[in-house]
Amino acid sequence: MYPPHHQGGYELVWRAAVVDLRAHGHEVTVLTTDHREPGVPDGDEPDVHRTLRWYWHDHDWPALGLRERARLERHNAAALTAVLERARPDVVAWWSMGGMSLSLLDAVRRRGLPAVAFVHDDWILYAPRRDLWLATPGPLRRLAGVPLARDLGPAAEWVFVSEHTRDRALHHGAWTLARTAIAHSGIDPRFLDPAPERPWEGRLLVVGRLDERKGADVAVTALAALPDATLTVAGDGDADYARRLRETAAAAGVADRVRLLGPVARRDLPALYAAHDATVFPVRWEEPWGLVPLESMGVGRPVVATARGGAAEYLRDGVNALVVPPDDPDAVAEAVGRLAADPALRGRLRTAGAATAAAHTHERFHEQVRAAISRAGRG
Incomplete structure (x- = not known):
């Protein structure tokens, strides 16, 4: 199509x-x-x-x-x-x-x-x-x-x-x-204008099609160990998977801190990244490339990601992202906790992430x- x-x-x-x-x-x-x-x-x-x-x-x-x-x-x-x-x-x-x-x-x-x-x-x-x-x-x-x-x-x-x-x-x-x-x-130029740094509020974001391979449920489960965090999931796709995300959130006791936003126009994505403190990219499958981490880096927001498939070619743990194993909510929660506690780490990831994004335009x-x-x- x-x-x-x-x-x-x-x-x-x-x-x-x-x-x-x-x-x-x-x-x-x-x-x-x-x-x-x-x-x-x-x-x-x-x-x-x-x-x-x-x-x-x-x-x-x-x-x-x-x-x-x-x-x-x-x-x-x-x-x-x-x-x-x-x-x-x-x-x-x-x-x-x-x-x-x-x-x-x-x-x-x-x-x-x-x-x-x-x-x-x-x-x-x-x-x-x-x-x-x-x-x-x-x-x-x-x-x-x-x-x-x-x-x-x-x-x-x-x-x-x-x-x-x-x-x-x-x-x-x-x-x-x-x-x-x-x-x-x-990524297009709209994602190459870093937003100002913001005080940490624990606002987490997942962007991508609602599909089990994308792993949004891993981020939802991780929220149980992050009592001060909220999660926005932006994307459309599998209605059954969306239902299971809501069930997972309810079972973990975090339903009031998870928002399924639905599809977002690309022109609105830079502002959406900027309105959050970090982006989680918890994919299970070996995605051919992966633009979401690059977009988040370009907007100046740190990334917690699984280095699967093509994304492993640009993700560097502790340099431009915090890399976690797939299907590991505890590792996601630990990485987010590190970001929350360490403004200097966030600053280093922001600087290196901007350079990574600028190299992939x-x-x-x-x-x-x-x-x-x-x-x-x-x-």
């Missing part, structure tokens, strides 16, 4: 890159799915074609018969052909292909078009193994007129958001990736995106 329709940060990163490319003189055509978020208009951005069909339904893989698969693949092949013939691109850039027709990548390869793929999640691991068209018998694929090679690694240069994501793809992926690079996603990421596209164009 493509904004204004989005379900997370990936799509917003994609659109920001498109805006930057256009600002630097590139003509950009976007081909995306026909998925719409309820009640959200498409907007009036030019050259955005919402014509592809998704295999996914609510991030689930529905059972599709052979005819349904063939119909979807032929539709997507025709949609791609129409856009390629209209736009006649010099370079094709792939973003998230989770739940999409991998045959689209193969079609671009067969046309001999230069391509670059930007990988910000694990779709490159699961998509080749779960692709329903690849699981369809070869004779039917040929009969449908939509071929699909098993190894699409040679089809593009692969630009990963982190070393962690690249290592996983190289060691556990199904494709041969001969050409790879790293382009760390960055939208501008730097967009430079790397433009460089990758230029490399692809030169062949």
Whole structure:
């Protein structure tokens, strides 16, 4: 999908890159799915074609018969052909292909078009193994007129958001990736204006999608050992998980100190970080990158975080953050207690965090995106 329709940060990163490319003189055509978020208009951005069909339904893989698969693949092949013939691109850039027709990548390869793929999640691991068209018998694929090679690694240069994501793809992926690079996603300038220091009041913040992998429940449980602290959880997502967060808070006796804020517009996030004393990033899963700690650092608020996945590449315990093990509410509470008791520690984390945030900006990421596209164009 493509904004204004989005379900997370990936799509917003994609659109920001498109805006930057256009600002630097590139003509950009976007081909995306026909998925719409309820009640959200498409907007009036030019050259955005919402014509592809998704295999996914609510991030689930529905059972599709052979005819349904063939119909979807032929539709997507025709949609791609129409856009390629209209736009006649010099370079094709792939973003998230989770739940999409991998045959689209193969079609671009067969046309001999230069391509670059930007990988910000694990779709490159699961998509080749779960692709329903690849699981369809070869004779039917040929009969449908939509071929699909098993190894699409040679089809593009692969630009990963982190070393962690690249290592996983190289060691556990199904494709041969001969050409790879790293382009760390960055924060926009709104998060690079540190707010004034504030007296410690124990106001804690968790920002992120309501999802068990994000670990907001760990912060809720930690609150039981922090009698003077409050917690705000900002984000939407799984309603069942939100219910369980409330139950966890009630069971821990902290329901009156936990506020589930719901979704917050990105333009309002800097002020939200600034209104709190520290940000907790208690993720369980190996997140491909992780912008929340960088945003908090940029606004001048210390971070208590698990160093999982890509975030481990910039989090330094005692230098720019306090790092805790995953699934450890006691460690979170202890780290918050250290922050509360030590203004000098907060000051050191603030200074080093600001430097870390300044090294990971939208501008730097967009430079790397433009460089990758230029490399692809030169062949």
